[in-house]
Amino acid sequence: MxxxxxxxxxxxxxxxxxxxxxxxxxxxxxxxxxxxxxxxxxxxxxxxxxxxxxxxxxxxxxxxxxxxxxxxxxxxxxxxxxxxxxxxxxxxxxxxxxxxxxxxxxxxxxxxxxxxxxxxxxxxxxxxxxxxxxxxxxxxxxxxxxxxxxxxxxxxxxxxxxxxxxxxxxxxxxxxxxxxxxxxxxxxxxxxxxxxxxxxxxxxxxxxxxxxxxxxxxxxLDFEDYPFEATKADHACDLCGAEDSYLDEVIMDDAGTRMFVCSDTDYCRSRREAAA
Amino acid sequence: MDGSNLYAGGFRDAPVDAAHAFRAAMTAMARPGDIRRIAGAAPPAPLSVAAGTLLLTLCDPETRVHLGGAADNDAVRQWLSFHTGAPLCDAGEADFALGSWADLMPLSRYRIGTPEYPDRSATLIVECETLENVGAELSGPGIRDTARLSLPDAGALQGNAMLYPLGCDFFFTCGDRVAALPRSTTIRAEG
The missing domain is CATH 3.40.50.11310 (Bacterial phosphonate metabolism protein PhnH)
Known part of the structure; x- marks a missing residue:
């Protein structure tokens, strides 16, 4: 130090x-x-x-x-x-x-x-x-x-x-x-x-x-007829079930299995701890 | 002030004192009207603790400082030079200007930045007799609804805000307290 x-x-x-x-x-x-x-x-x-x-x-x-x-x-x-x-x-x-x-x-x-x-x-x-x-x-x-x-x-x-x-x-x-x-x-x-x-x-x-x-x-920035949209994957988190958080899509195996998880790890963990 | 304490009154632990002081200054600038405590320096008269601390936190050989009126005395000049190395200059070239409102006016003397570089403008450190959350109504960036602050001259400051995104930015100091008014704030005079 x-x-x-x-x-x-x-x-x-x-x-x-x-x-x-x-x-x-x-x-x-x-x-x-x-x-x-x-x-x-x-x-x-x-x-x-x-x-x-x-x-x-x-x-x-x-x-x-x-x-x-x-x-x-x-x-x-x-x-x-x-x-x-x-x-x-x-x-x-x-x-x-x-x-x-x-x-x-x-x-x-x-x-x-x-x-x-x-x-x-x-x-x-x-x-x-x-x-x-x-x-x-x-x-x-x-x-x-x-x-x-x-x-x-x-x-x-x-x-x-x-x-x-x-x-x-x-x-x-x-x-x-x-x-x-x-x-x-x-x-x-x-x-x-x-x-x-x-x-x-x-x-x-x-x-x-x-x-x-x-x-x-x-x-x-947007247009009147094409307003701004805050988009995310149309899915819930596969770990904590959150439907309101931004998700990462993770490929799980060679067969193309995928999983959606919260990108905010602290949000996901605290939700799972609260549920446990 | 005698010659022996020209060297005194600086930060005790410069990195930490400056970090605390900057946090207060930044919070004040980000939340116009908020009054924060800022301390660490013991400048010569007539400078307030807050004004002296701002100088030590923000000024160095790269910034030109203008001292106005009573603040422009030998003791202050020597103290500032020793502790910051900042060159002194006329109002028109200043990055920072320090003094009472009356000593610093008129506002038109200071740099307001250029359309391409609005950041190249003066920051005025205005010593105030009082600093209270009363008087002119402030709104704009950094303010949830409205705030109030005792401004020295709401009219002149409204004129400064009209120049946005050009214009000067202000710190108001009183004792060990500081508030700020960036050019982005909309001012409504009392009444």
Whole structure:
């Protein structure tokens, strides 16, 4: 523990990240550039989220880390251990016990409270990037609220597939101003983004931080005749029976037997324990 | 203040004190109108504990700081330089500005960001005589329904909010308490 500064990063780096977080909160959904550092893990493994968490954690915090909803996957386990070692913080797998939750690609099923902070790992923060590769242009598009291209993309979904087929990283409009990438969460999670907790987003490789304050309006883009739908597999969890949670489809054998289970491992476990 | 305590009044345990202070500042900025405790620094007069702690938490050689009015004295300048290394500047170049409302005005002096980079704007740390949940009605991001906060000049701050997504952001400090007002907040004057 004494071999590292608290929470790994040096103080000047943390101040730089903290200033970016404050500006991000002041302009919800706007991507603030920051001088992302090299972290002792590869890009794509949550270096942005880790830096935001490091700048946010206090010694009294209780940290939960999830990867696709699960506490026990490689990414989640190694980030949790990283902060146990470098920040000495307590960790938990229980959503309601956590004060800071770092997540890759899910929002927990349990409703978050005012005392919690949700930190997202973001691979591509720019929602317009696959439509317009030039950063100079996407900046201009955001400044002019020129979001027609995004609606054309959703419209092309409809004309090709009969429905909006975008299933994850579904674009949202934040506080009636910026179109934002909610990170690759399933669109099932989009409605949960109007929450009581503070939401912070960190993209390490792309060097961007953005934020959504509590109770901020977050609207998934759609059309009057093709309204947004928060979809999930039409099934109940085969372990806990939940019909309201987002499900992973697991292939069980070579014959193609499949099983649907909650992606949120803590939600599934607590439901099974309550039933037992 | 004598020369010997220019070096005093910093954080006792910088990483931990700064982490606590930032949590208070971030929570205040995320929940406009919320008044939080923030402490750790013991700055020279006339700076409040809250204002001094914000400076130590957010400023370093990469941020330009403007001191307004009474806050612009030798003791404060030396203390700030020693503890943060932040260069001092005029209002128009400031990343952070500190002083009483009257000393910091007019608002039009400060950077409000650019359409492509609205984050390149000043953050004002405003020392207040009182800080209470009374007065102007606030709504917008971070506020469930409405909140109230004693603002120094609701009219000028409404003008700042009209610039959204450009504009300045504010911390209001009083003793060891802090509240914040980002540019995204809609303000309705009392009455």
């Amino acid at each position: 004494s071999d590292y500064n608290f929470a790994y990063l040096d103080e000047q780096t943390k101040r730089m990240i903290r200033r970016a977080i404050l500006k991000g909160l002041a302009v919800p959904g706007y991507q603030v550039p920051f001088a992302s550092r090299e972290m002792p893990m590869p890009y794509g493994w949550g270096t942005g989220g880790v830096q935001v968490s490091a700048a946010t954690l206090t010694p009294e915090d209780r940290l939960k880390v999830i990867d696709q909803g699960a506490d026990d996957t490689t990414n989640a386990v190694s980030i949790r251990k990283f902060f146990e070692r470098t920040a000495g913080v307590a960790t938990t797998e229980m959503t309601q016990d956590a004060t800071v939750i770092q997540t890759r690609h899910r929002i927990p099923e349990a409703e978050l409270t005012e005392d919690q902070i949700l930190v997202y790992q973001v691979p591509i923060p720019e929602p317009l990037r696959f439509l317009e590769p030039r950063e100079t242009e996407t900046r201009k598009m955001h400044s002019l609220q020129e979001y027609g291209l995004m609606h054309v993309k959703l419209y092309e979904d409809i004309s090709q597939h009969g429905a909006i087929s975008t299933a994850y990283a579904y674009p949202v409009r934040v506080a009636e101003r910026y179109v934002m990438d909610p990170s690759p969460i399933p669109k099932f999670d989009n409605p949960k983004m109007e929450m009581a907790a503070i939401q912070l987003f960190g993209a390490g490789r792309e060097q961007r931080i953005y934020a959504v304050p509590p109770y901020t309006r977050v609207v998934s």
